[in-house]
Amino acid sequence: MTLAVKHIDALKALLGPKGHKTNPDDVAPHLHEWRDRWQGHTPLLAMPGDTAQVGDLVRYCAEHKIAITPQGGNTGLVGAQIPQGEILLLTSRLNKVRSLDASNATMTVEAGVTLASARAAAADAGLLFPLSLASEGSATMGGVLSTNAGGMEVLRYGNARDLALGLEVVTPRGEMLDDLKGLRKDNSGYDLKQVFIGAEGTLGVITAAVVKLYPPPPFRLTAWCALQTVDDAIALLAHLRHRYGDAISKFELVPQIGVDYALKNVPGNRAPLSPSAPWHVLLELGLFAPPGGDHTLEQVLASALQNGRITDAAIAQSDTQAMQFVRMRESLSAAQKGEGLALKHDISVPVSAIAKFIETASAEVQSLMPASRIFAFGHVGDGNVHFDVLQPLQTKAHAFETCAPHITKAVYTTVLALGGSISAEHGIGVLKRTELRHQKSKVQMQAMRAIKTAFDPDNIMNPRVLF
Numbered sequence: 001m002t003l004a005v006k007h008i009d010a011l012k013a014l015l016g017p018k019g020h021k022t023n024p025d026d027v028a029p030h031l032h033e034w035r036d037r038w039q040g041h042t043p044l045l046a047m048p049g050d051t052a053q054v055g056d057l058v059r060y061c062a063e064h065k066i067a068i069t070p071q072g073g074n075t076g077l078v079g080a081q082i083p084q085g086e087i088l089l090l091t092s093r094l095n096k097v098r099s100l101d102a103s104n105a106t107m108t109v110e111a112g113v114t115l116a117s118a119r120a121a122a123a124d125a126g127l128l129f130p131l132s133l134a135s136e137g138s139a140t141m142g143g144v145l146s147t148n149a150g151g152m153e154v155l156r157y158g159n160a161r162d163l164a165l166g167l168e169v170v171t172p173r174g175e176m177l178d179d180l181k182g183l184r185k186d187n188s189g190y191d192l193k194q195v196f197i198g199a200e201g202t203l204g205v206i207t208a209a210v211v212k213l214y215p216p217p218p219f220r221l222t223a224w225c226a227l228q229t230v231d232d233a234i235a236l237l238a239h240l241r242h243r244y245g246d247a248i249s250k251f252e253l254v255p256q257i258g259v260d261y262a263l264k265n266v267p268g269n270r271a272p273l274s275p276s277a278p279w280h281v282l283l284e285l286g287l288f289a290p291p292g293g294d295h296t297l298e299q300v301l302a303s304a305l306q307n308g309r310i311t312d313a314a315i316a317q318s319d320t321q322a323m324q325f326v327r328m329r330e331s332l333s334a335a336q337k338g339e340g341l342a343l344k345h346d347i348s349v350p351v352s353a354i355a356k357f358i359e360t361a362s363a364e365v366q367s368l369m370p371a372s373r374i375f376a377f378g379h380v381g382d383g384n385v386h387f388d389v390l391q392p393l394q395t396k397a398h399a400f401e402t403c404a405p406h407i408t409k410a411v412y413t414t415v416l417a418l419g420g421s422i423s424a425e426h427g428i429g430v431l432k433r434t435e436l437r438h439q440k441s442k443v444q445m446q447a448m449r450a451i452k453t454a455f456d457p458d459n460i461m462n463p464r465v466l467f
């Protein structure tokens, strides 16, 4: 559907000269995403300057039934932020840290503030905003809340959902829902903010949020371990939990193929250990006092080495070395670029079922397309595996593409049989709409539709996403 010129002109007038862009060169980067999977188009790139202007824009669109796609940093991985004819509402001008309350350990940030800037603002006040993603230089606070992003420190601090105390939202009717409270206790009816978190822009535009801050642990210990099996990694996690409890902030599984491709395809990486091993774990502890006696990380890893849970380990001796370990892990998505087609599955299962999942799903994939390169990695401390399948080296792209739906079906069937989820942290977007119906029951889908209809009866907010 093309949008009538009179509406485009009215919206431009409403937004003012700073509030929209029409030059194709300015608009183009917002119509294409990181994985080169989706290419979009829009009649107007709207850049409202404050919450009131978001309200004006959405009210006009609601009145005329004009669809909107909100976009933050355009780092989403399921196509939900790419418009296909909708107005593109970019939050980049909602870029203020409104306030920081150190005594309450909270910060009020606008939706277009990047995650890196939010973390820097907290650090300037001697505090930590713990959400951390490889995409944090571009990903925005509105985006991370709308996708309920996870990342590498979920084990200790939770997902974006766990870090939000209050929200300001412009609903699809253009009304402002102001719930910008910094309360850790508030049992006054439905917790409405939770409906908007993870809604992928289908229920309104998040314009600001109050988020939790933490004291940064002064002692960070980072290590890289080599292991024979995924079972060993899970046993190591349990072992560390008994020693360090919630102080484990990162526990990331890395396959040898990940190390190899990160070294080959992402400049600047160095192998943390040699020789190679089937599996690796990046782990990090955040402590308020250095561990002593047989609780030192050296001691704990030495005992893991002795009882065969790990085959080798390196503890970072400097911040630079710690950053090299983390960088290696963060390179794993980029490491796949240049290796042909990659079928990505962002799934979760109970931590106790991770090894079984990887084993079963790998066998299923190999039976469908032998020589597929299985690239399974991720935040296994919280049950999240990025189970990526790379095109076999000797197979043509077309043959792989033909087999792809069968591979994905086999992977998701394994996930569901183990009580897991087909989307751990990236969302449903337009990529997994069909599969969502297999995971959710009829009652769950009805409830989700009822919520959507209650907030957005004319289906103007991200209309192609989720359903």
Ligand SMILES: Cc1cc2nc3c(=O)[nH]c(=O)nc-3n(C[C@H](O)[C@H](O)[C@H](O)COP(=O)(O)OP(=O)(O)OC[C@H]3O[C@@H](n4cnc5c(N)ncnc54)[C@H](O)[C@@H]3O)c2cc1C
Pocket (backbone or CB within 6 Å): 034, 069, 070, 071, 072, 073, 074, 075, 076, 077, 080, 081, 091, 111, 132, 133, 134, 135, 138, 139, 140, 141, 142, 143, 144, 145, 146, 147, 148, 149, 150, 151, 152, 199, 200, 201, 202, 204, 205, 206, 207, 333, 425, 426, 462, 465
């Ligand atoms: C290299 C790389 C690494 C990544 N690592 C992780 C990871 O470890 N964990 C993880 O969870 N994700 C990860 N991601 C995915 C991505 O970074 C997150 O989903 C992020 O939260 C998206 O933020 P964004 O601002 O870019 O949102 P966008 O991509 O712009 O939008 C994502 C969704 O949010 C909606 N949206 C955006 N802003 C608003 C708003 N203000 N109000 C309402 N809806 C809005 C959009 O419509 C869309 O549905 C990674 C991505 C890349 C490229």
